[in-house]
Amino acid sequence: MLRALHKFPGLVAALLIVVLTLSGAVLSVLPALEVAQAPAQTETDLAVAALADRVAAAYPGVEQIRRAPSGRITAFYFDGGRPGAVVIDPATGEGVADYESSSFQRWMTNLHRSLFLGDVGRLTAAAGAGSLLVLSISGVMLTARRVGGWRRVFSRLRGPLAGRLHVEVARLTVIGLLLSSVTALFMTADTFGLIPGESVTAFPTEVSGRVGAAPGAMPLLRETPVASLRELTFPYEGDPTDVFTLKTSTGEGYLDQGTGATLAWADFGAWQRLNQTVYMLHTGQGAASLGLILGLMALGAPVMAATGVILWAQARRARPRITGNAVAGQADVILLVGSEGGSTWGFAATLHDALTQAGHKVYTGAMAQFSPGRYKRAERVILLAATYGDGAAPASAAGFLERLEAVPRTQTLPLAVLGFGDRQFPQFCGYAVEVARIAADGGWPELLPIATVNRQSPQEFARWGRALGEALAHPLELSHSPVNPRAHALTLISRREYGAEMQAPAAILRFAVPKSGVLERLAGHGFARFSPGDLLGILPEGSAIPRFYSLASRRRDGFIEICVSRHPGGLCSGQLLDLQPGDSIPGFIRRNPAFRPARNRKPVILIGAGTGIGPLAGFARANSRRRPMHLYFGARHPDSDLFYGEEMRDWQEDGRLTSVTTAFSRGVSRAYVQDALRADGARIAHLIGDGAQVLVCGGREMAAGVAEVLSDILAPSGMTPALLKVEARYVEDTH
Template sequence: MIRALHRWPGLLAFALVTVLALSGAALSIFPAIERVAAPRAEAGLTVATLAGRVHAAYPGVEQIRRSPSGRTTAYWFDQGMPGAAAIDPATGKGVTSADPNKVERWLTNLHRSLFLGDGGRIVMAAGAAAMLVLSVSGAALIARRAGGWQRWFSPLRGPLAGRLHAEIARVAVIGLVLSSTTALWLAASTFDLLPDGEAKPAFPAQVSGATEIAPDKIAALRHLPVAELRALSFPNPGDVSDVFTLKTDRGTGYLDQGTGDLLVWADPTGWQRASETVYMLHTGQGAAVLGLVLGVMALAVPAMGGTGFVVWHAGRRGRPRLRGNQPMARAETILLVGSEGGSTWGFAATLHAALSGAGQRVHTAPMTAFAPGRYECAKRIIVLAATYGDGAAPASAKGFLDRLNTAENAPDAAMAVLGFGDRGFPAYCAFAKAVAAAAEEKGWSELMPLGTVNRQSPQDFARWGRALGQALGIDLELAHQPVLPVAETLTLVSRRDYGAEVQAPTAILRFALPRPTFGQWLTGAGFTRFGAGDLLGILPEGSPVPRFYSLASAHRDGFIEIVVKKHPGGLCSGQLTALEPGQTVSAFPRRNPGFRPGRGHAPLILIGAGTGIGPLAGFVRGNARRRPVHLFFGMRHPDSDFLYGEEMSTWQEEGRLARLVTAVSRGVRPNYVQDALRSEREEIVRLVRAGARVMVCGGRGMAAGVSDALAEILAPAGLDPAALKAEGRYVEDVF
């Protein structure tokens, strides 16, 4: 609901809100210019002295006004002709025209009414309302994305356009809410929808009847600083019943034109003070710096509009169009989708079509739209959930578990959960498992046990679909064709070969970084944003199923690098290790956020063997801040497969690598990486106590041996790998 409330006003009112914001930003400059350019009054100058100077220069003066910015303007009649000028308080004489310049007048008319009079004012008020809705709903979405209001400024992830949209918004949203709210207040005041509230004292019934007291002789003005003056109106010449009208920050009063006595006074009402504050906040008059800040924040509107459109368009492109998607209140089957990159939506579309073809009324929506109170006819709810990183909720499932846990009762409809993931990762379908566990704890009835789909397998999906059909009492065949990410052609620029002497041919392959399109740069698609530890999907010839390799480089390195070992009969590894410089492969990147070194300066303990050195070497290469990195590397023989051996000494000299410990399994004294860890047990304990993060990359057997060795090493210190994993300080990338 919040997302729709944010999306549609933005799409429909983008042009109007942009005009409103840009014209407001331009107008915010003028109060600052006026404050700087206005002649300054000398210290201690009183209204009496100022009025005397102006009256001497312009005997027919009718009124003196002082704006919150400090500009003083006089209005007079000279031989029946009106005149006005901004004056110098030191002389009382005019120094420049009182009228705003043509640019300011043009911008003001554009900003207030689009040059369309009252009709235009209504349109611009609607634009301000749209901006307020966008700001409030956007703030709610950012809080949800960040994990709560208390984590408002926590780091964000996702494509560049989405991150830019959110980063700009969470800085500018306060200013936009303030500007739009005050704009609506002023619009309502213009159409008399709010009470006037101005303090207007009753006109005095008795005056002295005398005239022409010199303004500099009036006692009330002689003790009033110019800084407090709003306006001083002079009595009409020859009218003995008229009075001086004085407006200050503290109220409004009338002064006898013959004696200068204060006849009556009225303090400002609370409503008047509120209205003046709103005017100051919106225009910057009297708060030039604040006005400039709000003007800069208004410039965020077109930027957020552009990035928001890109996000919306990418979301539509990544989400399949569902035919016959029934309203949630009428549907008997609810499909909820939790997807990060969009692939799970493809499976949902296949299931949606199959169930609809079987006569079911189906409503499909993201998990963020979970609204059990509106599922009036639902008999079953099916959740298709991917996992992001190390067990986190994917983008379209943010907040689902919170809403489920806070719901008073579980929905009446039975539930089925299908998880999507990769068995090569420790957190395989972890989010789907968390959903199933939370539903069970809530007492939600189970339609069928938790199912899983490994590596987008159509066979796993079809097998689960047949089981679902049996549970529903219908024939259900799910023939799904996964849509792979768009692959790009990578050209090999260099290769380094290792391991032939130990019958383990291995190569470090470096590919040229393809030039991104503008659309890719803006959305973060393709190879515009990747880091060491992310994955490179390779599409081998003769197979529709990609193979994934850990990246040993980051985008900032300017190249794409992987480490590949040739496996007997391996289709992809065989093709890769046969590549020569100049030849190409089709590939695409995949994020792997669960295997990142993280921020901060806490030590890193990197543990790898064989090709597992790839991402670890990438972390060391990217350690420009000289974070303490301790690398434990296992190899067969240093003369054959010491991968990145040439760079290690350089990295140590540059401070990127604090310590290197190697383990050789075919040397004079064979040992493995877990043996190297045991030999450094005291140092390991010290580093872990200092907050070190442990990162392990390599085969499953090696990873299991490392886990056992660390459990043995840390136990005397009251620590263990399981606790480190729970804290996010022990992560693995195993294959």
């Protein structure tokens, strides 16, 4: 529901919002220009009485003196029956320039207020302001959900440029956009009389009938400072029943033109003061600096509109076309998908095709469209559900849980749930788990126990497919090839050889960062930003399935670096290690945001073996703030397998690494990294007790051994690696 509130108003009203915000940004500059051009008022205690006398002396036919919120004073007068208007110097009462209303300002104001369409245009502009208000509120809520809560709403963002730019601009401008949209709606409601007003001061019915009193002698004008003046209207010449009308920032009233006495006065009430404040906040009139700030913030709306459309188009492009989709009422298999970025739809398309080829009539749709009453001939329901953020529903599953809970407990359709997620996150497949729980509580028969797919693994998906085939009493082979991002040619610029003495060739490979323009990156076609711990996908020649390597560098380093060891019969590792400087191989970035040091000053314990040193070295290289960072590294032999040996010494000297502990299985004293941890158990227990985070990278067997040792080390304190994982303080990247 929240995403729908954000997406649809944005798409429908994007052009209208752009017109309103751009015209509003232009208008926001005008109050500041007025302030800059207004004559300075040297007499700060000048009274309206003195000003009126000066102006009347210079322009005997003066009709009105008006002071704008910018401080500019304008006199309107008749001279020989011809009207005139001048900008007044308050020190002399003389005109310093002819006053001419700006046709450009009028044109821009009419565009902004009503799109040149009168009342219909005002209502249309109000609809645009309402859409902007909905977008601002829903956008803030979506941002909080995306980053894991309100406390982290201003945390650093990662991901494609268009998405980051969309949210970053929103975070900078949302307060201004909220203020502008709310005040615009208030002003529209006031224009159409929807807001209760307060009665103005009634025109006096009894006057002296005399004329000729000088403004300078009128007590009320002598007590009123020019700084609070809004309008002073002179009586019509030759009409003894007319009066002076005074409007200030605090009230309005009438003065007798013969005696100078105050005939009536009323201070503005709460609604009138609120109206003035809203007008000032929306237009910047009377607060030029605020107007400029709001105008700058308004410029964020076109940027968000453009990036929002790009994100919508990218999501549409990422969702594959489902061929041969049966009508929901005719299908025997109902396949529903909950996806955030579109990748789960790819798995659904593979499953849909396999089931169709096996003779089933399959309807595939979004979980948000769940409607059991439509499934007249269904024999089973299959749910493929990804998890968004911290256990939340993905985009295409909005409202599904509410609909599922509302289904009567008389359902007989067997149901299977397959979750998609990343085990590095504490709430791994949390949404799918919640779906399965509610389905079980609602009495839905279980077609299969809930299963999960980690990091879009085709192998895990295929295993689940075979289990599904057994439940359906026929073979089912799911051969899924995830849609990879666009690959770029990566050119090798240097290589450092290791492992030759141990007959285990390995190398640190450094590639140039492919160049891409801003427009390419906005469209999602450029080479993505990356940090240590993210994954470099390499597409080896002769295979469509990428192999992934943890990155040892970040984009600002100016190069792409990975550690690679040759695996017997390894297609990708062999091709990588055969590369020479100048050679190229296609590759792309896959984000791995969970595997990196937390953004705090707590200590970090880095544990790795072999080429698993890659991202850990990247973390050390990027540790410019010199937070405590302790490295435990295991390799075969110090003379052939000590990756980053020289850098480790340099990083210790400049404080990027607090300590380095190594263990070599083929050295003089044979040991593994687990042994080094056990020997240093007291310090490790102390560091973890102080809030340290543990990052482990390398083979699965090594990681299992590390977890076992840490369990022993932490046992006296009551902590375990599992508990640390829940707190995101124990993170693994294994292969």
